[in-house]
Amino acid sequence: MSTDYLILGARLLGEEPADLxxxxxxxxxxxxxxxxxxxGVELVTVDxxxxxxxxxxVDLHTHLREPGREDTETVLTGSRxxxxxxxxxxxxxxxxxxVADTAGVVExxxxxxxxxxxxxxxxxxxxxxxxxxxxLAELGAMASSAAGVRVFSDDGHxxxxxxLMRRALEYVxxxxxxxxxxxxxxxxxxxxxxHEGVVSAELGLAGWPAVAEESIIARDILLAEHVGSRLHVxxxxxxxxxDIVRWAKARGIDVTAEVTPHHLLLTDEQARSYDPRYKVNxxxxxxxxxxxxxxxxxxxxxxxxxTDHAPHAAEDKDCEWPAGAFGMTGLETALPVVQATMVETxxxxxxxxxxxxxxxxxxxxxVSGQGRPxxxxxxxxxxxxxxxxxRRVEPAAQVTRSRNTPFAGTExxxxxxxxxxxxxxxxxxxxxxxxEEVNA
Amino acid sequence: xxxxxxxxxxxxxxxxxxxxxxxxxxATQGRSIKKLPTLRGRTVVxxxxxxxxxxxxxxxxxxxxxxxxxxxxxxxxxxxxxxxSLKDTAxxxxxxGIDAVVIRHHDSGxxxxxxxxxxxxxxxxxxxxxxxxxxxxxxxxxFTLRRHLSADGETPAPExxxxxxxxxxxVGDVLHSRVARSNVSLLHTLGARVTVxxxxxxxxxxxxxxxxxxxxxxxxxxxEAVPDAVMMLRVQxxxxxxxGGFFPSPHEYHRRYGLDGERLxxxxxRCVVMHPGPMNRGLEISAEAxxxxxxxxxxxxxxxxAVRMAALYLLLAGEEGIA
Numbered sequence: 111m112s113t114d115y116l117i118l119g120a121r122l123l124g125e126e127p128a129d130l131x132x133x134x135x136x137x138x139x140x141x142x143x144x145x146x147x148x149x150g151v152e153l154v155t156v157d158x159x160x161x162x163x164x165x166x167x168v169d170l171h172t173h174l175r176e177p178g179r180e181d182t183e184t185v186l187t188g189s190r191x192x193x194x195x196x197x198x199x200x201x202x203x204x205x206x207x208x209v210a211d212t213a214g215v216v217e218x219x220x221x222x223x224x225x226x227x228x229x230x231x232x233x234x235x236x237x238x239x240x241x242x243x244x245x246l247a248e249l250g251a252m253a254s255s256a257a258g259v260r261v262f263s264d265d266g267h268x269x270x271x272x273x274l275m276r277r278a279l280e281y282v283x284x285x286x287x288x289x290x291x292x293x294x295x296x297x298x299x300x301x302x303x304x305h306e307g308v309v310s311a312e313l314g315l316a317g318w319p320a321v322a323e324e325s326i327i328a329r330d331i332l333l334a335e336h337v338g339s340r341l342h343v344x345x346x347x348x349x350x351x352x353d354i355v356r357w358a359k360a361r362g363i364d365v366t367a368e369v370t371p372h373h374l375l376l377t378d379e380q381a382r383s384y385d386p387r388y389k390v391n392x393x394x395x396x397x398x399x400x401x402x403x404x405x406x407x408x409x410x411x412x413x414x415x416x417t418d419h420a421p422h423a424a425e426d427k428d429c430e431w432p433a434g435a436f437g438m439t440g441l442e443t444a445l446p447v448v449q450a451t452m453v454e455t456x457x458x459x460x461x462x463x464x465x466x467x468x469x470x471x472x473x474x475x476x477v478s479g480q481g482r483p484x485x486x487x488x489x490x491x492x493x494x495x496x497x498x499x500x501r502r503v504e505p506a507a508q509v510t511r512s513r514n515t516p517f518a519g520t521e522x523x524x525x526x527x528x529x530x531x532x533x534x535x536x537x538x539x540x541x542x543x544x545x546e547e548v549n550a
Numbered sequence: 551x552x553x554x555x556x557x558x559x560x561x562x563x564x565x566x567x568x569x570x571x572x573x574x575x576x577a578t579q580g581r582s583i584k585k586l587p588t589l590r591g592r593t594v595v596x597x598x599x600x601x602x603x604x605x606x607x608x609x610x611x612x613x614x615x616x617x618x619x620x621x622x623x624x625x626x627x628x629x630x631x632x633x634x635s636l637k638d639t640a641x642x643x644x645x646x647g648i649d650a651v652v653i654r655h656h657d658s659g660x661x662x663x664x665x666x667x668x669x670x671x672x673x674x675x676x677x678x679x680x681x682x683x684x685x686x687x688x689x690x691x692x693f694t695l696r697r698h699l700s701a702d703g704e705t706p707a708p709e710x711x712x713x714x715x716x717x718x719x720x721v722g723d724v725l726h727s728r729v730a731r732s733n734v735s736l737l738h739t740l741g742a743r744v745t746v747x748x749x750x751x752x753x754x755x756x757x758x759x760x761x762x763x764x765x766x767x768x769x770x771x772x773x774e775a776v777p778d779a780v781m782m783l784r785v786q787x788x789x790x791x792x793x794g795g796f797f798p799s800p801h802e803y804h805r806r807y808g809l810d811g812e813r814l815x816x817x818x819x820r821c822v823v824m825h826p827g828p829m830n831r832g833l834e835i836s837a838e839a840x841x842x843x844x845x846x847x848x849x850x851x852x853x854x855x856a857v858r859m860a861a862l863y864l865l866l867a868g869e870e871g872i873a
Contacts (some may be wrong), residue, residue, distance in 0.1 A: 155851035167602050208678055296845070297794065300794075303658075306755050306756065307755065308759055310559075310754070310755075310756060311754035311756035311757050312731070312760075313658055313659065313682060314658035314659075314679070314680050314682030314683070314731060315658050315682075317754070317755060317756075319755065365806065383662075383666075384658075384659030384660075384662045384663050385667075386668075390785065425635065428637055428667070429636060429663070430636055430655070430657040430659060430660045431658070431659045431663070432657040432658070432659075433635075433657065433682070434634075
């Protein structure tokens, strides 16, 4: 039996309360209660007093680890964690085993996403064969496949060869694709462990200088301008990068940029613990950089927040810092961190949050039916959030298969109460709906 | 003191107490029977993930002279070379009922993780981690220097003295040197004035807050600092040869930063020449300087045993008296 939902008194984008009816996968009505029970259809009423209604969140940068590292995450567990975080679509990064550099692999990931049923899983295609940075993968085949890939990235590796980067930028124009660059000059970051600065000097950990990110961003922006292509900058992390992107936008260059929740909140001071839980690439930067990326997100220089959710096995974090893996989980803490750092500081409204976590990432990824306005006739992709809740992050209580959250023990605001994907609840009463029901 | 991980964690009183205790230990080492019963029945593990025969032997001698049982665990040829993690090695040792770990590790921060991750519950003594810290080296350098400031280097230094007013110039590969990091903070804590000198490529970005002067020109630095000690750091030749090398050639390094005969002759009369060893003669130090009467290099090695005895004693026996 299908289900209609009557949501009572949710504040749309944090503004005025309204009642919503979700029926046949779309928002059927908006305003005062207008739901009528239909024959053979269950009508569930949700009391949303005090809750926000946001469009379902869209992540441009997620590592789902399948195929290859199903011990740390699968498309099913990762997309369920995404739903728990309020997402209705995620982009699955290409650095799997095998690499998502063929139509076959992206279709497999796409199919696994449909089977999971929690969010729209949009595979990202590798730019180069095997992420090796030498020759282009079959970008056109991935674009034309059932997965309909539009975002291409060698994430984890930088496309550092300027000729390969130029060709990739040019080539994807024919199918309106975008190159999402992991900006890291490899020679400047050999063996790099953490941000290069005062803290690395003291700790004796090899430095990852800001210039290694900024120089690639600057080069790519000029390349994108030269060939008239679209460029997306992954996980921008430094004050200098914000300045460069701001300059590019003022010049009218078609560049977009993302920042991660962890770069909005944490600094390189965390490395003093030598706990690899805080080891991530690009590394946590200084307090000045944190302020700069917040300002950049507030003024629109940075277009989106993307999680860079990177699950890792316990043994890859319970070790010496240099032996530890780069990356941290983020799907379930993204919205709380944005609330804490941007909304509660008065720098973004909830409507802005919808823009940076839903509308714009959907537009960059060319994801149809996602990131749409909360309006009658639109796909019923929504998340209901209790902004007054405060919770301490408990790794073991998270939905993701991995435990490597840098926020363990931190109290963060906000709680996702329900998430709807085309009118079906994927999260209800604050917990993911069982797979059999989601996939029914 | 629960662990000895970094000289940056030592207060002045703690550091002076270690030096005073080391003098007491050294006094016992002139006897024909050098062994003290203090740590009888205790087991100390030398956990060496990086080859360093001299440091391991020094710790082994120190522990044995305190009557501790010593287990030497070297990563080469052990389960570690078969992929065992530091955590599992630590759990294994803990299960064997050890009382302290002396750890040498190629990764900066490994001793810190060992001490603070809940894997084991015994004192951890850092015998050198990556490019981070080597606290007993800095302590033995301070011990050596303290003796020279008060007397001839062989007479014990008076108790409860520090290094106030002393001027120390540290020269060489500061970027990769745990000896430099340990010494800068300990010497500062003990009241000395520190100048580090290196080519800019061998200084870390972010050195600004360090409690020392930073200079690029050795001759100017020596003239201005009027040092009581010059500490030459080991330079690895291979740092120069690879692409992206840190300096053009060994000859150029020696000309600009080596302690040659001419620079040696210009040093103030009281100034001693120190080196943590092993030396590259002809690169950072000339044979003339290494073998001169000013050189404390061999003394440093001898003092190392007394300082390590003191550190083990304070970590393991605490307030019990010295027999």
